[in-house]
Amino acid sequence: MAVIEDKGALQAKAGAGISISNVSVVYGAGGAEPVTALKSINLDIQDGAFVSLIGPSGCGKSTLLKVVSDLMRPTAGQVAIGGASPAQLRKAGRLGLVFQQANLMPWLNIRRNIGLLKSLVAGHGGTVSAAAPSVDALLDVVGLTGFGEKFPHQLSGGMQQRAALARALALDPAVLLMDEPFAALDEITRDRMAFELMRVWQQYRKTVLFVTHSLSEAVLLSDRVVLMSPRPGRIHRVIDIDLPRPRTPETRLTEGFSKLVLELNRELYEVMH
């Protein structure tokens, strides 16, 4: 957190675009059995867009998200987020990450879990972006008002993921990077969370890169769906989702929605055979 003064990182505005250029990742390069997980990925994501990555298991979705979130360096190529590097933004605490597990601190209540990153920055003498929302505002936006004093084990899985989303938004991130955030939830909760996420996204307008296995979830949420092919992971096709917003449960009953899910299904079948 010491690099919070980093100018490039603080200048990256909320809703920054993501530019992925020629990114390749080889695991175990130089070893006996190198695995090419990603090969020459090029993708430009506009400010404030919601983009989903889908593709068969093992096609490199998590690897791509890790590169964008600076959890690993690509073997080749680069990523820029609103003109800053992922490393600059990570050091400044301005990458909002949400994973399949909420990973809340069990000994801190929800309010303190959500405020934890702010406390850490303050504890290191850093400055939090003026646009960072208050913990109360975050509790409110994710529908957890009244649950701030509860501990993680007192909350359902869906509520824990809401808290994880609030935590990801706490430092006014430049982007939200989500790797199968709803995969561990039951279907009914998962469905509800999709609409909650859209509401939060409409309010904060962060650029979202979202990994999912669910074709209908990808169509419901996204402006664009990026379909990846396996081994080595490449972009097979990018499909524009031109369904009107706001999207509601009724959106799924429309012909346009069914057509897009069917088209994705067909394309997915194609990349797997």
Ligand SMILES: Nc1ncnc2c1ncn2[C@@H]1O[C@H](COP(=O)(O)OP(=O)(O)O)[C@@H](O)[C@H]1O
């Ligand atoms: N640390 C690692 N070392 C070696 N191979 C890995 C490692 N992480 C992932 N892989 C391989 O890279 C490929 C892509 O993995 P991953 O990005 O997790 O795919 P996805 O998220 O789409 O399921 C897979 O073949 C996986 O086995």
Ligand SMILES: [Mg+2]
């Ligand atoms: Mg994965």
